Amino acid sequence: EIGMDGVSAGSYHADPNADGSPITAIVDSGTSLITGPRKEISALASSVGAKSTITGQFTIDCVKLDVMPDIVFLINGQEYVIPGKDAVIQAQGTCLFAFMGMDFPKPGPQWILGDVFMRKYYTVFNYADETIGFALSV
Numbered sequence: 001e002i003g004m005d006g007v008s009a010g011s012y013h014a015d016p017n018a019d020g021s022p023i024t025a026i027v028d029s030g031t032s033l034i035t036g037p038r039k040e041i042s043a044l045a046s047s048v049g050a051k052s053t054i055t056g057q058f059t060i061d062c063v064k065l066d067v068m069p070d071i072v073f074l075i076n077g078q079e080y081v082i083p084g085k086d087a088v089i090q091a092q093g094t095c096l097f098a099f100m101g102m103d104f105p106k107p108g109p110q111w112i113l114g115d116v117f118m119r120k121y122y123t124v125f126n127y128a129d130e131t132i133g134f135a136l137s138v
Contacts (some may be wrong), residue, residue, distance in 0.1 A: 001026055001109055002132055005074040007036070009084075012047035014040050024109045025137030027123055027132060034087075038101030040110075044071070047086060050097040058097035060088060065095065073113070080134060082120055 003022030007014040014036075016022050036044070042052070048068050050058035060068065068084025090094045098116040120132040 002075060004111065005077065007040070007044070007071070007073055007111070008071045009071040010047035010069040013045045013074055014044075023079070023111060025111035027113045027118065027125075029115060029118055029123075030076045031112045033100045033114050034112070034114070034116050035100050035112040036101040037110055038103050041099050041101035041107050044099060045097055048087075048097065057100060060094070060095045062088075062095040063091065069075055071099075073117070075134075078134075080121055082117065087116060087118060 002025050005022065007023070014023065035041070041058075045052070045058040048060065048071070049064055049135050050060040052058055065067045065085045065088060068088070070084055071087050073080040073082070073086065086100050089098050102112070104110070120137055122137045124133040124135075126133065
């Protein structure tokens with residue numbers, strides 16, 4: 001589990017928890033999308049122009065991908081930027097916003113940084129030192 005300092009995109013900004021504790025997250029290659037608390041994902045989706053579907057996922061007009069704001073994850077004071085167009089999965093003329101709301105009970109993580117994040121940032125899990133490192137994928 002890692003702590004995040006914040007998440008932002010467009011007019012959306014998530015700060016650390018009200019009690020001052022960091023936002024909790026895990027990095028997981030078994031999760032295709034990025035998940036976060038439903039309330040937060042809904043606000044994030046709205047700020048980038050995505051609309052909710054009946055299934056709880058979000059779609060965005062494919063024409064707007066070039067003007068979609070970046071999503072920024074702040075981890076240990078370092079910004080990890082996912083360009084807006086990279087936060088969308090395009091299939092059969094539909095553009096799916098690659099974020100999904102999911103509420104986990106404590107002590108579970110608040111966010112899961114799945115494949116959408118890991119495609120942009122090479123991730124090293126150092127089990128000996130119990131650390132995670134990120135590097136921009138090339």
